[in-house]
Structures are given as structure tokens and as C-alpha cells.
Amino acid sequence: MKSYPFFYSLYSSRWEEKLCLWADKNFRFFAFTSGNNHVYPSQPFDSFFFAGNKELSESEIWQTVKLKVGVIGYDYKNRIEKLNSDNLEFFPLPELCFFEPELIFKLDAKGIYSSSEIPKAYLNEIEAQILPANPSLSCQVSPQVTRDEYLRSVLNIQNEILEGNTYETNFCQAFSGSFASWAPIAAFFRLNELSKMPFAALFKAKNQWLLSASPERFLKKTGSKLIAQPIKGTIKRGLNPEEDAENREKLISSEKERAENLMITDLMRNDLARVSKTGSVRVEELFGIYPFPRVLQMISTVSSEIKDVVTFENIIRATFPMGSMTGAPKISTMKIIEREECFRRGWFSGAFGWIDENEDFDFSVVIRSIIADLEVKKLYFGVGSAITIDASAEQEYDECELKAQALFELLRGN
Template sequence: MYYTLTELPYAADPLPGFAAIRPLGLPVLLDSAASGRQPGRYSIMSAGPLSRVRPAVGESGREVLDRLRNALHTLGSARWPDGEALPFGAGALGFISYDFARLLEQLPADAQADIRLPRLQMGVYDWNVTSDHQQKRSWLVCHPQLEPGLRTELLERLDSAEATYRGFRLTTAFSAEQSRQDYQSAFERIQHYIHAGDCYQINLAQRFSAHCQGDPLTAYQRLRSACPTPFSAYLEDPGFSILCHSPERFLSCRDGMVETRPIKGTRKRGSNPEQDRALAEELLASPKDQAENLMIVDLLRNDLGRTCAVGSVKVPELFSLETYPNVHHLVSSITGQLAPEYDPLDLLAGAFPGGSITGAPKIRAMQIIEELEPVRRSLYCGSIGYIGCEGQMDLNISIRSLVHQDDRLYLWGGGGIVADSQAEAEYQETLTKVQVLMDALA
């Protein structure tokens, strides 16, 4: 049983094609923003899933993942035609909220949960459109079980795709939902916990919101132009939309090879080439940022070690510089070989949520986050991506992300707090990370 690949005209911008399949329901776009370079080489989109997995009342996280595993097994794996292997053929596409961690660990319930978002939503799709931005080629990829009539309908839809965007506007400016003084108080409390030995690092975030009118896909198009990133995504449900512009990979797994690429360390871009280069060099040479990054590297080595073969976990890349339109980041890579008794969903259960957006040690960090952040993180710092029928997986960390619900947009900015952090600098970093997104929609 083989996948059927039909080559389509290549389009660097996937949004016209996405708009064409959008009426099929529950559309998902995993968007590399046409970067054409690793890790953002491919864009993948689909709609009209066969089924949808969400947590049921009283289910544990592992029970939910077992249902997802069974749904993937029911669809079944397929083989690729010779010489045409792509990263994803059929399987699960969707998101995992940060709050899914509550189904994996015992955590307090102090913060307000005011966004109505499931803790996990994964649709099982038997077709997709994949674009390779390096080779500049696109395909309609169909699972062997796909009905021939649907394949014909999809080709007709994609052939008539047009770039039409409906109106969108903010009706109020973005504003912080937490005062600067409240942020300062939370920062001081974290310093107390660090000096008391509770933790080494805590990721502290604040939420911003704005009222809006119009089509959130138009908002996504504006954000995509302003801040192209390799792990962007747009997902739509009757009750909400998700607009993600993440630069960070959480977990990938292919042929048993695992990688995670945590970001820790940030500088804003300079106003001219000389200043920009100086800020990048400052970040690369910063002992504080290197120490912050190394703490998370060690945490993730431990997380991967739960499901990877003994001795296989390595750090091939440490303190590399990645540059985006608004910031420079310090990035490392941790790899491993999945042990034969585990699959990618076991890997996910053992490592979620990503350590780069909790702190260390992870469980204590999540407890402190729940105490100090007044509202739940919802999608923020969760994951978006795919889990394929053949055992491949690629998930981002959903930072630089917005949730659209009831004509309101929610956006978060955060950063890691360590013993020698300065409150004002950390507060400004939360603004630097999201300012480009706010400006694009203003």
C-alpha cells in the first residue's frame, strides 16, 4: 500500500491553497514561512479530518495518548513511492496545550482558566498538501484508503485557489493584563525561591490582549509577513483560532532519531548593522545566557533519557546563534536514539512540556508558575505539529503565539529568570519578543 503523490504548481505562499481547503473544516497549516532552510524546509496543510482526539473528563494524559495511538494504528501506515519520501503522509495534526501537563503531573490549580481551549486537539487526516521550499515543489499526498472522489475534489479546489483575504482590524490596542508592579512582585518571589534552593530557573510570562473584528486568517497573513519563522502554524476550530509564529522546535523523531532544540538567551535586533552585530556578539559571549541555556540543556538531556537508549543522548550543538526579524536567540541541540520499547508518543509523555519554557527542576518550576502567573497559559508554551502513521513526529514550542476567541486576541511573552537576572531587563524582554506581532496588527 503506497501513498499517492500528485505534483502541484509550487507556491511559496501556502495561504491561497489553505483558503481553498478551509471550508472542509478543522483546517491546519504547519508553515515554515518559506524559509527554505533547515529546520523550516517544509509546509504541510490539511482539513476535514477522519476523527478528532480530545481529552475526555477524568482521562489521564497517557490514556489520551493511548487513544491517539490507536487512532493512528486504525488509519495504518503506508509506503512511499521510490525516491519520493516526504516528512509526513497521513496521521495526526494539531496542538497540545501547556495545560495538558495537568493530565501528566499533579499540579496546583491557582491561576484563572478563562480561555476555552481543549488541553489537546489532534485531528487524524488521510491527506495533506506538502511544499518543499528548498526544492520548490508541492504535492497532494493521499493515503491509500482515501476515497478517489475526494482526491478529485481536492485537486479541483486547489486548482482554483486564490489569494483573497477578508478584513481584520484591532478595535483596541494590545495591553498587558498584569501591571508592571505585579510582574516585579512575581520576579522578587522567584528570586526568593531561587535563593531558598527550590529552583535554579523559572520561566515567567505575562499575557497581553486586544479586542478585534474580522477574519483571523487575515491577521495571520499580516503576522507571517512581519515575522517569518520556521515553526509557524494556523489552526481553526468553530470555537477558536490559533496563530503561531514560533522559532523553536520542541521534539522531532524520525526513524527513531530524536532531536530537541531549546532556545534560551535573547537580544533585540539593532537599529543598524553595527549595533545589530554587537548585540549578537554580546549574546554569544554572555556567561549569564550560556548558564541559563546550559541548565535547560541538562534538563532536556534528562527528559530524553527517559525514552532514549542508554548512552545515546548527545549535545552536538551548544550556544548557536539564530536570528529572526525582531530578536537574536541562543539555541542548542540535544539528540538521542529512541529505545526499541518506546514510540514517539512515549517520548512526548516523558518530555512534555518543554523544559525551555518551564525552568528547572521542571515540576517545581510548573508549580511556581501556577502560583505566580494570574491566568493559565492555555496554548502558550504547549506544542503544535504532526505525528505520522509511520512513527515520525515534529512538534514546536508554541511561543510567539496568539489565541483568537470571541473577537479577542490573547498573546504571551516570557523569559527565563535566574539568580543574577534584573527585573527591568526581563520585563523588557517579554515586550521585545512580542512587539513585532503587536505592531503588525496595529
């Protein structure tokens, strides 16, 4: 990405929130990202702000060499394989939604950096933004399946495992709601207080919004190096350091969690091999345990050196969707997901990020995220877990509640 020779001190606290409010009034698209100072293998998201008015066509997304920011929806899988998505959608979402930024900032604790001089009027307008005193953050959300329906679906998936049609399935449920008014910018910054994640992102695409507190990277490319970092394996944080250490040991010692992680790590090795130099794919870290605000997660890191003539589109078509959100084997498992889930995933479990002028990129997995449409006044989020033959349906249901805890707290006004 371009260098940032221009530096500006931040004028006040909550400047980033003011920046997003200003951008909402002046741009059809914008994105704000933060790594929240996490210690994460290969680094979390950089803190960026992008804004622009030009939406890119599909050919421009794949073929033009320029900075672009956006979302690849889960249902893009249907363009890659002979699959379909016939379940209920909460509201229509584009499978590909990217824009070309005309304003780009890199942010840190000291201030903002820009590749070109920022008009003084912009800075004054941003500083003058009034933060809403009582923004509307809450929304009554309802599950799309009952607990009993969820438990039955888990048993159905385990029968598919016995039949040899899948080894592991990432089965998800959805929660949805409607609202008279809702403040997505204030909601995002509140969510980021409740759950500071390494791939936090706020994305506006006209009237549609993504508020993401994702812990997971999909893919990152730097030069010829490509990395994937699947998460499989979750346990709650302890109430004190001793309990935390005990839970960490439980997670790393769990044969079930290690088996889940290993299957997806192998899947990602195979996906990366399709676009990588022979013999270059390797597992840099297997079963790494990393702390997040509410959970401990098991993360593995797979890397490779891409072939000399490989495009962004080639890489996406070889690896999308992220194996941790499908299961293995990928294609037959996605067919089972379509049968057992009762909602169309849309942007959920897709990927959000950016690709720069050098064709380097960084994309997260869209999980722990709210997707909203301010025109139809609806929102939803999904949450899931890996179903294996020895999974307890009740425990998997409880794990989903644990993962969605911060989203519930936000929307319920806790």
C-alpha cells in the same frame, strides 16, 4: 509520511491564503505550516497543509498509528505530574486537540504535491477564492499584570531561588482582548510577513485558532533519533551588519545567557535519557547563535537514540512541557509558575505539530503565538523570559516586549 507523486503548479500569488480560506469553509479542522526557508539545525518545519473533519479521541491520539495533527496544551502537565492549573482562563481550551487529515499537501515554491489526485473542482474552488479587501486584523489588547506587578513577581521568584526551590523560572505574562470581528487567516499571513519564523503555523479547530510565529522546536523524531532544541538567550538584531555582529558577540559572551541555556540543555538531556538508550544522549550543538527577523537567539541541540519499545505517549510524558517554558528543576518550578502567574496558559507554551504513520513527528513550542476563539470573540497571547538570581527585572520586562513586538504590530494595525 506518504510519498507525493501528484504535482500541481500554483495558479496565482497568495495561493496559500486562498487555500486556507477555502479550507475554512469546508473543514472543521485544518493546519498550514511553513519553515520560511530558514537555515535551522535539523531543518525547520516543512511546508504542509492538512485538512479534515474527524477529531481524535485521547485513545486515538496515543494508540492509533495514523497521521494526526494538533496541539498539546501546557496544562496537560497536570496529567503527567501532581500539578494543577487554577488561574483564570480566557476561554476553555482542550488539553489535547488532534484531528485526522483527509487532505494533505506538501508545498514549495514550484507548486503543491499530493499523495493522491486532487479533484479538479477543488483546485478551481481554491483559485476562485476572493481575498478580503479590508480584513479585520486589529484588536485592542491589555496586559493582565502591570509593570509594577511583574517586577514584584520577579523578586518573588528570585527569593524562591535563594530558598533553593528553583534555579531558573520561565515567568510569563499575558495580553488579552476582545473583538466584534477578526480575520484569523489574514492575520496569520500578515504576522508571517512581519516575523518569518522557522515554525510558523496556522491551526483551526472548529471555532478556535492558533496563529504561531514560533522560533523554537520542542521535539523531532526521525526513525530512532530524537532531538530537542531549547532556546534560552535573546538579544535584539542590530540596525546594520556591524551592530548585528556586536550584538551577536554580546549574546555568546554573556555568562547569564549561557548559564540559562546550559541549565535547560541539561534538563532536556535528563528528559531525553528517560526514553533513550543508555549512553546515546549527546549535545550536538551548545550555544548556537541563530538570526531571526527581530532577534538573535541562543539555541542548543540535544539528540538521542530512543529505546526499542517506546511510544509517542511515553516520549511526551517524559519530556512535556518543554524545559525552556518551565525552568529547572521542572516540577517545583511549575508550582512557582502557577503561584506567580495570573493566567491559565492553555495552548500557550504547549506544543503544536504532527505525527505520521511511521510514528515520526515534529512539534514546535507554542510561543510568539495568538490563540483566539471566534465564538466568544476573545484572543490572548503570552510572553515570558527566564528569571535567574542575577536577572534584572526591568531588563526581563523589556525582553518580553521585544519578543512580542510583531504581535503588537499586528494587533495594533501598525
